[in-house]
Amino acid sequence: MKILTWNINGIRTFKNGIKKILDSFDADIICVQETKVTRDLLDEKTAIVDGYNSYFSFSRGRSGYSGVATYCKDTATPFLAEEGLTGLLANQGEAVGCYGVQVELSSEEPLALDNEGRAVITQHHFIGKDGPQKLTVINVYCPRADPDKPERKQYKLQFYQLLQCRAEAILSSGSHVIVLGDVNTSHRPIDHCDPDDVDNFEDNPGRKWLDHFLFGTAEKTENGNTEDELTDISQKSASGGKFVDSFRHFHPKCSNAFTCWSTLTGARQTNYGTRIDYILADHCLVKSAFFGVDIMPEVEGSDHCPVWAQLSCTLRSSPKCPPMCTRHMPEFTGRQQKLSRFFVKVSEKERFSKVSEESLPGSQDSGEIRENLNPVVQGNSVAKKRPTCREKDANASKAKRSNQMKTEGNAKGSLLAFFKPKQTPSIPSIGNLSPKQTKSSEDSPGSESDVRSCPSDVQTETNLSLVTEMETENQDEVEGESTSIVKSKDCKKGPCTGFWKAVLHGPPQPPLCKSHNEPCVLRTVKKAGPNLGRQFFVCACPQGHASNPQARCNFFAWVDKGK
Template sequence: MKIVTWNINGIRTFKNGIKKILDSFDADIICVQETKVTRDLLDEKTAIVDGYNSYFSFSRGRSGYSGVATYCKDAATPFLAEEGLTGLLSNQGAVIGCYGDQVELTSEELLALDNEGRAVITQHHFIGQDGLQKLTVINVYCPRADPDKPERKEFKLQFYRLLQCRAEAILSSGSHVIILGDVNTSHRPIDHCDPDDVDNFEDNPGRKWLDQFLFETAENSENGNAADEPAEDFQESASGGKFVDSFRYFHPKRSNAFTCWSTLTGARQTNYGTRIDYIFSNHSLVKTFFIGVDIMPEVEGSDHCPVWAQLSCTLQSSPRCPPVCTRHMPEFIGRQQKLSRFLFKIPEKQNISNSSEKSLPGSQDAGEIRENLNPVVQKQNVGKKRPTDREDTNAHKSKKSKTTKTESNAKGSLLAFFKPKQTQLIPTKEKQIESCQDGPGTGSNSKICPSDLQNDMNVSKLLEMETENQDEVEGESTSMDKPNDCKKGPCTGFWKAVLHGPPQPPLCKSHNEPCVLRTVKKAGPNLGRQFFVCARPQGHASNPQARCNFFAWVEKGK
């Protein structure tokens, strides 16, 4: 059995689907975090993957935030599955249970901890030395403690306590437990790229929680064994921790083994990161069934890298998927009704024939209803030219022709609002001369008289004057003969001052290379200010290939 965890930083980044990624791991269970997808945005090719069954937890408060998902091969289908840690999101019946003592948290706090979509639990069966055994896999994405939001620090600690409470309760019920995912805390100084740069490293509340949640030998607690070999004997610490960091169990002394790097500073190039993605397990499972654990820094596509664990046991497949599986979602099995079915009902033909007697609410009369439902040729108004016999013959031959143009009645119809209005063109002097020869007339071949032309010209002049006055009010000029005062004058200097472009980057002192321009985005007195720093990726101060400490503010107006 192989299990993998990976913070993918957005499941929709896999534009060609996630199946290719899942197959590349060749694992029975793949747990991903930070999917950043809500249920309404989950598409079928992501939810229903051939050869796998999936289980999602979505954020219910924010879109494009948090979220976890567990993909199991069909040969490793779980017997039970559940969303969340509290049990408040589970349906009655097919649940894992074992919620532990949650009296320290109110119902509102419990619901808030689960509403961000941070946990999915699946329970499996395998054959061990003692016969059929249970294995519960808890896929978690622990909150990040925002330094600017003190309430999030307490939220993170509450989540840690809830996770420990649930995991220990499931372990006490007789099931083996694996907790894996993004824990968002580096445990030991060996797990951090620069622990000296972190204030009060050992006093961090998250690290204190890990100290009492995990247990390990004294010789392996900080500096690791003499060689990078699995620890032979683990004893529980005085705090009573029941779980093991499986990576440190197999690699107690390996340094620079990081799983997360800053993409903004390019820190992955210099391996300037932290190890915050873990696979925890109860001691007996690690000692008996775990074969190996390692990280995969060569896998790109996220600011995290995957972590895998290999076990010597073989999972048994459930004959059916649990109810929370995505295969049972109504939108993916054809049971969900279309929204349009709840908005209107298609009218029947027999109802249309009776519409002349009844009118719909509003300003539509019976004639307009017929026209909107089924536009047909209306009766021709008096005074319009009668069609010829030839036109009548053509009309009978083409019964499926489009609606002919009709003159609007006094009230008008709804279709009249969508027809473009025809504008009359002002006649030219040639037409004026032609009209004088033929004289005024009526009908379709009538000419324009000089008096009518003069009136139209007067109206045109009034419109031009009105337009000019309007342009003057708006501060613009529509005249073709614009003054050339702005050419190479004060206007040129104004636009140069506004559109001067970015300032010339200076050279950093250590590498003598052009710097890169940055902008302060953190709230405070320097918000929006620009500055120059070394263009190389972030790294340890002892690394000559890393960024130097050059820094320079950009002066205002430059």
């Protein structure tokens, strides 16, 4: 059996095909965190993968935030599955159970701890050295403590306490337990890239909780714990922690083994990170079944890397998926037809067989079915049903609309007609006006009073002057346009260029850092405070330890507002 955990930093990590990535891990149970997808945005390709059954937990307060999912091979289908740690999100009779005593929590806090979609629990059956046994896998994405939000630090500690309470309660019921995922706390100085830079490293509340949750912190050999050490651990577990950090069990002195790096500073290039992704298991299971654990820093696509564990036990698959499985979601259970089905021509034979299958026995014989499917042919004409009044009205309206569309189509012409400039109607000279045209202009209601109030000679002079003025205005407009074009060309070549250069400075020239003598990169302060929005230059190299010459130097320079 192989189990794997990975903080994918968004389900879009699987953009090249989720099945291809899942198959590449060759694991029976794959737990992912920080899916950043809500139920309304979950698509069928992600929820239902051929060869796997999946179980999702969504954030109910914020979209594109948190979320975990567990993918199990069909050969490792769990018997039970549950969302959350409190039991408030589980259906009666379908939950894993064993909630323990949730002390020091008010009535509103448990639901708040489960509303961010941070836990999925699956329970499996396996055959080990001691025969059939139960295995409960708790996939968690523990909260991050934001230094600027003290309430989040309290939220994180409460989540830790709830996780420990639930895990120990399930362990006490007789099931083996594996807690895996992003715990968001590096346990020991060896798990941090620069522990000297962290204030009060040992006094961190998250690390104190890990000390209480885990045991076996004594020095171990490179091959793992000895029998005497495991016996000592078992004695300590009665009053202390009951779980083992499986990676440190097999690699107690392995340094620079990190699972998370900052993408903003390019810290992965210099391996300047932390180990905050764990596979934690009860010590009896580690002793009897675990035989290999490691990290996979070569796998990219996220700011975290996967962690896997190999166990010498065989999982038994459940005959059916638990109700929480995505296959049972109403939006994925129906037999949805493909769009291409609507464009496939169904033959008469298929229609006849379909009707005959659906009809009741003895309700119609084959001859009657054929008559209902195909109208009776009389000679060369088909006997048509007499149209009703409503059908006549509908046909008349259709004919009217088709004629109207034809008329509009002839009037509008081709599509290019919309882009042709409209021609200005030319005013004919008075001498060329025919008597009919003169009469129609006299009879028009808009010009009747003007024409009758002045003699014909005066009217002719007035029209001639109007034509002359319009021609002059059109000529002035053309001359004005040409003049403006010339002026705009002159402006581009003239002092306008210098004006805009003086107004728009453009980005400032980057200085050279002192250590590498390379151009720096421009950054902007996004943290709330007096310097919000200010720009500054820093070294362009990736972040790393101070002793690494290829890492970022301490060059820093503010950008002056006047430059």
